[in-house]
Every structure is written in C-alpha cells, then in structure tokens.
Amino acid sequence: MKRPPVKGTRDFYPPDMARRNWIIDGWKKVSLRNGFEEYDGPIFEYLKMFQLKSGDEIAEQLFSLTDRGGRELALRPEITPTMARMINQQINALPKPIKWFSVPRLFRAERPQKGRLREFFQWNVDIIGVDDVLADAEIIFTTIDYLSSVGLTPRDIRVKISSRKLLACALTNIGIREKQLDPLYGLLDKYNKIPADTFEKMLPDQVPDSAAAKKIMDLMSATTLSEVPEIAGTNAEVDAAIQKLARLKDLLEQMGVWQFCDFYPSIVRGLAYYTGVVFEVYEFAQELRAIGGGGRYDNLLQDFGGPSVAATGMGMGDCVLGILLEEKGLLEKQLQKCQLDYFIACADKQYFQKVIEITAKLRRTGKAANFAYKPIGLSKQLKQASAQGAKECIIIGSEIESGRLVVKDMATGEQKTTELDNLLK
RNA sequence: GUGAGAGUAGCUCAGCUGGUCAGAGCACUGGAUUGUGGAUCCAGGGGUCGCGGGUUCAAAUCCCGUCUCUCACCCCA
Numbered sequence: 001m002k003r004p005p006v007k008g009t010r011d012f013y014p015p016d017m018a019r020r021n022w023i024i025d026g027w028k029k030v031s032l033r034n035g036f037e038e039y040d041g042p043i044f045e046y047l048k049m050f051q052l053k054s055g056d057e058i059a060e061q062l063f064s065l066t067d068r069g070g071r072e073l074a075l076r077p078e079i080t081p082t083m084a085r086m087i088n089q090q091i092n093a094l095p096k097p098i099k100w101f102s103v104p105r106l107f108r109a110e111r112p113q114k115g116r117l118r119e120f121f122q123w124n125v126d127i128i129g130v131d132d133v134l135a136d137a138e139i140i141f142t143t144i145d146y147l148s149s150v151g152l153t154p155r156d157i158r159v160k161i162s163s164r165k166l167l168a169c170a171l172t173n174i175g176i177r178e179k180q181l182d183p184l185y186g187l188l189d190k191y192n193k194i195p196a197d198t199f200e201k202m203l204p205d206q207v208p209d210s211a212a213a214k215k216i217m218d219l220m221s222a223t224t225l226s227e228v229p230e231i232a233g234t235n236a237e238v239d240a241a242i243q244k245l246a247r248l249k250d251l252l253e254q255m256g257v258w259q260f261c262d263f264y265p266s267i268v269r270g271l272a273y274y275t276g277v278v279f280e281v282y283e284f285a286q287e288l289r290a291i292g293g294g295g296r297y298d299n300l301l302q303d304f305g306g307p308s309v310a311a312t313g314m315g316m317g318d319c320v321l322g323i324l325l326e327e328k329g330l331l332e333k334q335l336q337k338c339q340l341d342y343f344i345a346c347a348d349k350q351y352f353q354k355v356i357e358i359t360a361k362l363r364r365t366g367k368a369a370n371f372a373y374k375p376i377g378l379s380k381q382l383k384q385a386s387a388q389g390a391k392e393c394i395i396i397g398s399e400i401e402s403g404r405l406v407v408k409d410m411a412t413g414e415q416k417t418t419e420l421d422n423l424l425k
Numbered sequence: 426g427u428g429a430g431a432g433u434a435g436c437u438c439a440g441c442u443g444g445u446c447a448g449a450g451c452a453c454u455g456g457a458u459u460g461u462g463g464a465u466c467c468a469g470g471g472g473u474c475g476c477g478g479g480u481u482c483a484a485a486u487c488c489c490g491u492c493u494c495u496c497a498c499c500c501c502a
Contacts, residue, residue: 002475004493054502061500078502106502111426113496122502270501289501315502347460382462397460410462 008110008118020121022335023318023325024103027123030146031101034138036125039100041082047072049081052304053273063107063118075107079124080313081304087128088306097135098128115289115320123292126313128301133244136277136296137251139314143281143292144257146316151330157291160264161248161279164295166241167265170232174215180206182272191220191266192286220266225249228265248277273297277312283324291324292316336389341367343385343410347397349375354396358405361424386410394423 005011012020028038047064064074076082079102087098102124112118125142127135140159147157167188168181176184184206191199200217207213218231225242232238245263252258269278276296283291294314301309325331344359346352355371362369370388372381378395385393395406399417407423408415 007494050502058502061502080502108502110500112494116501273502345461349459377458378460379458379462384462386462393462395460406460408461413462415461 006118008112010117010119018335019322019331020318022331023321024121024123026146026150027103027316028101030142030149031123031125034099034125034142034145036099036101036142039083039086039102040104041076041079041086043105044073044075045082045085047074049085050074050077053081053300054271061109063109076104077106077108078315079104079106079122080126080300080315083124083126084301084304084306087309088301088304091301091306091309096129099126099138100128101125115317115323117319121318123316123318124313126311128311129309130312131298131310133248133277134251135310136312137248137255139294139312140248140252140261140279141255141257143294143314143316144260147281147291148257148260150325150334152324152328154259155284156324156328157260157281157283159261159279159281160267161245161261161277162263162265162267163241163245163277164268164274165276166228166238166245167268169235169237169241170219170228170265171216173232173235173238174219175209175212176207185268185272186270188216188220188266189268189270192264222265223263225263245277269293269295273300273303275299279314281316288320288323291320339368340370340385340388340390342369342392342394343381343388343390344369344371344394344396345378345381345385346375347378347395351396351400354400358394358396358420358424365424382408 010016031038044065047059047062050058050062058077059074062074062077064072066072082104083100083102087094087100103121104124105119106122107119109118110116123146125139127138140161144159167185171181171184172178187199187202187206190202199220203213203216204210207216215231219228222228222231225245228242229238249258249261249263252261267278267280269280274295275298278293278295280293281291282288292315294312296310296312298310299308300311301307322331342359342362344355344362346355352375359369359371370390372384382393390410393408393410395408395415397406399405400420403420404417405420405423406415406417
C-alpha cells in the first residue's frame with residue numbers, strides 16, 4: 001500500500017538528502033566566509049507573532065494549532081519575526097553590526113506548485129544596525145557569492161535591483177497620492193510577470209490620468225538610473241534615492257559582482273514593510289519564480305516592540321534553487337556520494353573474521369570503512385565497493401597469515417601488498 | 426478559493442477504436458565468475474492497472490462518482 005508524504009512535503013531518501021545537505025552546507029559555508037553568525041529559534045511561535053508583521057489574514061496561510069494550555073501557535077512560515085524578537089531582547093548587549101544567518105525549515109499552508117512547497121528550507125542573511133547601503137551591498141554580494149560558488153554565471157541568473165524609496169518619491173512626483181502607493185505597488189510588481197498589453201490595460205484602473213499612466217509605463221521600462229529624473233522630474237528626495245542606488249552600484253562594482261545585476265524599477269516585492277533597496281534574483285530566462293529576494297526593512301524591529309534600528313536582509317528557498325541547479329546540471333556534477341576510505345573484502349570466507357576485526361580497527365583510527373555482511377564472492381564484494389564509492393579496497397587473503405594484505409586503488413585498479421601494521425598506523 | 430491535466434512495477438513510461446493487456450527500460454536479487462569491480466549476458470522477485478460503482482459475454486481500455494498528484498490563477502513573507 002502506498003503512503004505518500006503529506007501534500008507539499010518531501011521524503012528525503014539518501015540521494016535527496018545528499019542534495020539537500022550539499023545546498024545547505026553551501027549556504028552555511030558562504031555565510032560564514034562573509035562574516036555572518038548562525039542562529040536559530042523554535043520551529044513554532046505564537047500565532048500573534050506572525051500576524052504582527054503580515055496582518056491577521058496570514059493565519060489562513062499558516063499551519064496553526066492550539067496547545068493544551070490554550071496557546072494559539074503556528075509553525076513558522078518565516079524566521080524574520082523570530083529574529084526580530086531575539087534581537088530586540090538583547091539589542092543592547094549585541095555587538096554591532098549584527099550579521100546573522102539561519103537556514104530554517106519553514107511551513108506555509110499554500111497550494112503547492114512548481115518551486116513552491118508547504119515545507120521547505122530557506123537561507124536567511126541579515127545585517128542589523130547599519131543604516132548605509134554598504135550593508136545592502138554586503139547582502140547582495142553574499143547572495144551572489146553563493147550562487148556563483150555553485151557554478152551559476154551572469155548568463156544564468158540576474159539580480160534585479162530597485163528602491164522602494166526611489167519608487168515612492170518618483171511616483172509622488174508623477175502625481176500619485178500617498179494613499180494610492182500601496183495598492184499600486186501590487187500592480188507594478190506584476191510588470192515583468194504579465195504581458196505588457198495586459199499591464200497597460202490594468203494600469204488605468206488605478207491611475208486614471210493618462211499622462212501619469214504614460215509616465216509610469218516609461219518608468220517601468222527604464223533600465224538606467226539617469227532615466228528616472230527625466231521621466232519623473234527631480235527634487236531633493238529623488239536625488240537622494242538615486243544617489244543611494246548609484247553608490248550601491250559603485251560598491252557592487254568594487255566587489256566585482258555588478259555584472260550579475262540590473263537596475264529594475266518594477267521590482268517592488270509584495271511586502272509592505274520594505275523601506276529602501278529591494279532586489280530579487282531570477283534565472284535568466286525567467287521561467288521560474290524568483291530564486292530569492294530581499295531588501296531594507298528599517299521599521300521592522302520597532303514594529304516588534306523594539307527600538308528603531310536599521311535592517312537589511314535576504315531570503316532564498318531551496319525549492320526553486322534546486323530546480324534551477326538540476327536544470328543546469330550543476331547538482332549531478334558536484335554531488336559526490338558517500339565516500340568510503342576503505343572497503344574490506346575477503347578472498348576466502350575463512351578470513352571473514354579478519355575482515356570484521358580490521359574494519360573495526362580502521363574505523364577507530366577515523367577512517368570510513370565498510371564490508372559485506374555476507375561472505376559472497378570477491379567479485380561481488382568489489383562490485384559493492386565501487387557501488388559504495390570506496391577509494392580503496394582491502395583484500396584479505398592467504399597473505400594475512402604473514403600479516404600482509406592487498407590494497408587496491410579503485411580508481412586506477414592498481415594494487416599493492418602492504419603490511420597490516422602500516423595500514424593501521 | 427477557481428480552472429486545466431494526469432493516476433499502470435521502487436522510478437520513467439508503453440498498452441487505451443473493449444477480447445494473449447498485465448508489458449519495456451532502469452533499479453533490485455541471484456547466476457555466468459569459489460583471488461579481482463564499474464561492462465555484458467541469463468534468470469528471478471515485484472503491480473487486485475488510484476479507489477468505488479455502472480455498461481458488457483468480456484473493462485487498464487467506455488460511462489459516472491470519488492480520492493490523490495501535477496500545472497496555472499489568487500497569494501507569495
């Protein structure tokens with residue numbers, strides 16, 4: 001009888017687990033070399049924690065439960081609220097800047113589809129306490145550092161960068177009222193996701209003035225910063241926002257990763273809480289949903305009852321990334337199976353006891369060693385050895401009577417006789 | 426919540442105008458090979474064709490229902 005895993009969840013068989021570990025180990029390694037420290041929190045929190053940031057409606061998208069004490073809890077759909085809570089608790093004790101990363105297992109009760117599951121892993125990196133685009137540049141650099149470390153190039157992925165602040169003041173200049181901004185962001189976010197003529201038809205619903213609508217169309221298609229004041233006019237606010245983005249570009253150039261990046265005014269991100277630089281990473285053909293994204297959220301800690309502290313960060317899930325790496329053939333190439341140092345075989349079953357003894361001794365010296373449980377023929381044992389990825393195979397035969405055995409290099413096929421005592425040193 | 430497609434062996438699928446239709450490849454196990462692996466060859470295990478009902482002499486095949494999955498919309502932290 002088949003018992004598939006719960007909708008939207010995955011079983012990780014050893015090959016899948018190897019894949020998952022490879023991805024997560026890569027995230028951790030890159031985080032550490034970029035100066036981030038790892039943290040984690042509980043896998044469930046008070047339901048209220050998540051509603052605080054995303055509104056009451058979010059409850060429908062969560063797996064929630066009431067415990068026996070009547071507490072309303074939810075499995076975490078993101079780790080940012082937990083991080084905000086933890087940082088707020090120790091804000092005065094933590095050395096600044098705070099550079100933290102985490103790879104939480106997250107849960108969202110949404111309908112699964114390509115690149116989106118109900119249980120997944122997400123890499124988060126955040127810098128707290130730095131009100132400077134240098135921190136945004138660090139976040140983007142770290143993101144690209146990982147993606148290029150697994151073999152993705154500027155021709156595989158694009159980092160699309162924009163600024164909530166720039167968009168806000170440019171739209172205000174065009175004549176959009178502040179109250180209209182939030183609903184308008186929702187539409188602008190679709191600019192690159194729906195056909196151009198569909199977008200153009202939808203725009204007048206929110207921007208009846210055709211001159212303003214025309215300017216928004218121009219703004220959305222801008223590819224350089226200098227076009228923005230030409231389209232939307234200029235003032236001190238616009239200037240300041242442009243200066244910040246220009247500096248971000250300079251920094252990313254100095255860091256040697258700007259070739260991965262583009263200025264994309266239509267990148268908005270769904271969430272209302274972003275306050276400055278925002279970015280999303282897409283594969284080049286843009287047939288998949290975003291691989292990751294992030295931005296500046298200077299008000300979040302305050303929203304969670306803490307002081308006003310600048311913050312910027314990024315999140316990247318394992319689902320879309322996994323699909324992309326698979327498509328590019330980067331997983332197959334870089335994954336190595338469980339590598340044994342030695343597989344110990346016997347040429348005759350009378351030496352089976354020796355196999356067990358020597359295997360155990362090798363293991364105690366720290367070597368990865370395995371052997372066949374059944375006294376099968378030597379050729380079968382060698383077959384197992386190569387199936388298990390053994391680097392060398394030790395063959396125990398009559399030589400063992402004088403303390404010697406055969407060591408066979410599984411890659412080259414070469415073999416030599418050596419003293420048992422040498423091997424165990 | 427809405428719409429479309431698909432469910433046959435562990436995996437990928439063929440068979441689907443009803444009648445050797447229970448199959449192939451890969452994987453697995455054993456053998457050829459009782460001191461030499463990755464190859465090849467041979468053999469074997471494994472499926473009440475998602476489930477339930479209907480039509481029929483006869484259903485994997487046609488009809489209805491149901492469940493599950495996938496993809497898209499909504500949403501996307």
